[in-house]
Amino acid sequence: MRGAAIATVACALAAAVTPTEAAAQSRVPPAWPDAPRGTRGGAFDRLFDEDPRFVVWPMAAVLGDGTHEQRLNARLTWPAADTAPDFALHLFAGLAAGRDAYTRSGLRFDVSRNVGPAHVTGSAAIAGGFGEGPRQTITVTLGGGLPALRLEVRSTWFEGGRSASFRTLDPALPELPSTGRTDLSGHYTDGELNALHRLGRVALRVTAGHRFGGETGGTRQWMFGETDIPVWRRFGIVLAGGVRPERPELAQPGGRFAQVGLRVDFRSARKEPEAARPADVPPPAPAVVPIEPGVYLVRLRVPGARRVELKGDITDWEIVTLRRSTQHPDLWEETFRKPAGVYHVNIRVDGGDWAVPPGLVAVPDRFGGTVGVLDFPPTAKQEVNDAA
Amino acid sequence: MSTRSIASVALAYVFGLILGAGDALAQDARLKKRLDPQTAAAVGALVDSAGALGLPTEPLVQKALEGQSKGASGEAIVGAVRALIRDLATARDALGDDVDVDALRLAAAALAAGATPAQLERLRPHRSREAFAGGLAGLVYLMSRGVPADKSVDLITAMLDARLSAAEFVSLQRLVERDMMAGAPAAEAATVRAQALIRHGRVAGPGGGVRP
Numbered sequence: 001m002r003g004a005a006i007a008t009v010a011c012a013l014a015a016a017v018t019p020t021e022a023a024a025q026s027r028v029p030p031a032w033p034d035a036p037r038g039t040r041g042g043a044f045d046r047l048f049d050e051d052p053r054f055v056v057w058p059m060a061a062v063l064g065d066g067t068h069e070q071r072l073n074a075r076l077t078w079p080a081a082d083t084a085p086d087f088a089l090h091l092f093a094g095l096a097a098g099r100d101a102y103t104r105s106g107l108r109f110d111v112s113r114n115v116g117p118a119h120v121t122g123s124a125a126i127a128g129g130f131g132e133g134p135r136q137t138i139t140v141t142l143g144g145g146l147p148a149l150r151l152e153v154r155s156t157w158f159e160g161g162r163s164a165s166f167r168t169l170d171p172a173l174p175e176l177p178s179t180g181r182t183d184l185s186g187h188y189t190d191g192e193l194n195a196l197h198r199l200g201r202v203a204l205r206v207t208a209g210h211r212f213g214g215e216t217g218g219t220r221q222w223m224f225g226e227t228d229i230p231v232w233r234r235f236g237i238v239l240a241g242g243v244r245p246e247r248p249e250l251a252q253p254g255g256r257f258a259q260v261g262l263r264v265d266f267r268s269a270r271k272e273p274e275a276a277r278p279a280d281v282p283p284p285a286p287a288v289v290p291i292e293p294g295v296y297l298v299r300l301r302v303p304g305a306r307r308v309e310l311k312g313d314i315t316d317w318e319i320v321t322l323r324r325s326t327q328h329p330d331l332w333e334e335t336f337r338k339p340a341g342v343y344h345v346n347i348r349v350d351g352g353d354w355a356v357p358p359g360l361v362a363v364p365d366r367f368g369g370t371v372g373v374l375d376f377p378p379t380a381k382q383e384v385n386d387a388a
Numbered sequence: 389m390s391t392r393s394i395a396s397v398a399l400a401y402v403f404g405l406i407l408g409a410g411d412a413l414a415q416d417a418r419l420k421k422r423l424d425p426q427t428a429a430a431v432g433a434l435v436d437s438a439g440a441l442g443l444p445t446e447p448l449v450q451k452a453l454e455g456q457s458k459g460a461s462g463e464a465i466v467g468a469v470r471a472l473i474r475d476l477a478t479a480r481d482a483l484g485d486d487v488d489v490d491a492l493r494l495a496a497a498a499l500a501a502g503a504t505p506a507q508l509e510r511l512r513p514h515r516s517r518e519a520f521a522g523g524l525a526g527l528v529y530l531m532s533r534g535v536p537a538d539k540s541v542d543l544i545t546a547m548l549d550a551r552l553s554a555a556e557f558v559s560l561q562r563l564v565e566r567d568m569m570a571g572a573p574a575a576e577a578a579t580v581r582a583q584a585l586i587r588h589g590r591v592a593g594p595g596g597g598v599r600p
Contacts, residue, residue: 317457
C-alpha cells in the first residue's frame with residue numbers, strides 16, 4: 001500500500017511539473033507571455049490560470065436486493081472543461097448512506113495525450129474515508145481510445161476500516177464473526193470498455209467490465225448504462241441502471257441497480273449559448289474573447305463534433321485539441337497566449353480534412369489550400385468576431 | 389511590382405545566397421527542429437535577409453512551419469516563403485513604410501488572392517485609420533467570395549472614406565454571407581450592404597485615429 005501510494009504521488013507530480021516536450025525544445029522560454037498554449041512550463045501554471053468547475057450530484061438508487069442507497073458526491077475541478085484537458089486536478093468528496101454510511105474525500109490528477117487519432121489518459125487518485133468503508137484508498141487508471149469508444153484499466157488498493165456489506169478481498173485477513181463485519185483491505189483490477197454516444201446535448205454511455213484480481217462479493221462481469229440529460233442551465237438529470245461492480249472504495253455494493261440523480265454544475269459565469277439560429281443565417285465566426293492583455297479565448301461552434309483540433313500561427317502550426325465548452329456541447333474553445341494581431345489558422349473536425357474554421361475569411365495558403373484569418377484585437381474587454 | 393520592390397526581393401535573394409552558404413547560426417530554432425537541414429538553411433537565410441530589409445520575419449517563419457505541418461516539400465516551402473517575401477515587399481511599397489505588420493500581412497494575402505499593387509495603392513491614403521487592417525480584411529474577404537478586385541477596392545475605399553469602424557467591416561462580411569446564402573450574387577450583395585453601412589452604419593470618431 002505504501003509503495004503504491006508513493007508511486008502514485010510521484011507519477012502525478014512528475015506529470016504536473018515536467019514541461020512539455022515542445023517547451024523543452026522551443027526557442028521560446030516556457031513562461032514567456034507570447035508562448036502558445038501547450039508550450040508553457042509546469043502544468044500547474046496553466047492549471048490555475050483556468051476557471052474551476054464545481055459539480056454536485058445527489059443520487060438515489062434501488063439495488064437488486066430491494067435495499068436503497070443515497071449518495072451525495074461533489075467535485076471541484078481545474079480546469080472547468082469537461083473533455084480532454086491535457087492535465088486536470090480534482091478535489092472530491094462523497095457521502096454514502098444506506099446499508100453502509102461512509103464519507104470519503106481526496107484528490108485526483110488526470111493527464112492525457114493525443115497519440116494519432118487516439119486519446120490516451122492516465123489518472124491517479126488518493127482518498128481517505130471514515131464510516132463503513134476503507135480508511136485509505138488509491139486508484140490508478142490508464143485508458144485510451146477514440147472519443148466514442150474507450151478502454152480503461154483501473155487498479156484500486158484499499159486499507160483499513162470495516163464494513164457490514166463487503167467481504168474481505170484478502171483471504172489472509174480474519175473474519176470477525178462476533179460483529180459480522182470484516183476487516184476491509186485488499187486490491188483489485190478492473191477492465192472497462194466505454195461507448196459514448198451523443199444525441200444533441202444528451203450523453204448516453206454504456207459500460208461493460210470485468211474484474212481480473214481480488215475477491216469480490218459481487219459479480220465479476222458487469223454492464224450498465226448511464227445518461228446525462230441537461231435540463232436547465234446548471235441542472236441536469238442523471239439516470240443509470242444495469243449491473244455494476246462492487247467497489248469497496250466507494251462503499252458501493254455490486255449487482256443490479258437503478259439510479260436517478262441530479263447534476264448541479266457551478267462554474268464561471270461565461271455567456272450562455274445562443275438560441276438556435278435560422279437555417280439561412282451563416283455560421284458565426286469564431287469568438288475571440290480577450291481575457292487579459294496577450295491572452296485570448298478562442299471559441300468555435302462546431303455542431304455535432306466529437307473532437308476539434310486547431311493549428312495555426314498561434315500554435316506554431318502544432319496541433320492543439322480544443323476543449324468542449326462547459327457552456328454548450330457544440331462550442332469548442334482554448335486559451336492562447338499571443339500578442340494582438342492577425343493570425344492564420346485551420347481546424348480539423350473528427351479527424352477529417354484540415355479546413356478554414358466556419359465564418360472566417362479564407363485566403364490562399366500558398367500550398368494549394370486555404371487558411372482562415374483570425375484577428376486578436378488590440379483592445380480588451382470587447383468580444384469581437386462573434387456573430388452570436 | 390515596382391522597381392523598388394524588385395530591388396528589395398533581389399537584395400533578399402542575394403543576402404539569402406550569401407547567408408545560406410555560410411553557417412546559418414542565426415536560424416530560428418523552430419526551423420531547425422521542424423524542417424530538414426537543407427530547407428531550414430534556405431528558409432533561415434531568406435528570413436535573415438528579409439529581416440535585414442526591414443520586413444517582418446515572424447510571418448515567414450510561420451509560413452515555413454505551416455508548410456511543414458501540411459506536408460509540403462522543402463522546395464514548396466522555400467517557394468512559399470519567397471513568394472511571401474515578394475508580396476510583403478510589394479505591399480509595403482504600395483501602402484507605405486509605416487503600415488503595421490497586420491496590415492502588411494493582410495495586404496500580402498490580398499495580393500495572393502489576386503489584387504494588384506496598383507489596386508492596393510488606392511488604399512494608401514487611408515493607412516493611418518484605425519480600421520485600416522479591418523478594411524484590408526474586408527478586401528480579402530470580398531475577393532475570396534468572388535467579388536472582382538476593382539469592385540472590392542471601390543467598396544472598401546468608400547467604407548474607409550466614410551470612417552466606418554473595424555466592426556462595420558466584420559458586419560459587412562456577415563451580411564454578405566447571409567445574402568449569398570439566400571441566393572444573392574456576391575458583388576451585388578457586397579455593393580448593397582456596403583452602401584447601407586455607409587449610410588446607416590455607426591461612424592467612427594473624427595479622424596479615425598491610428599491603430600496602436
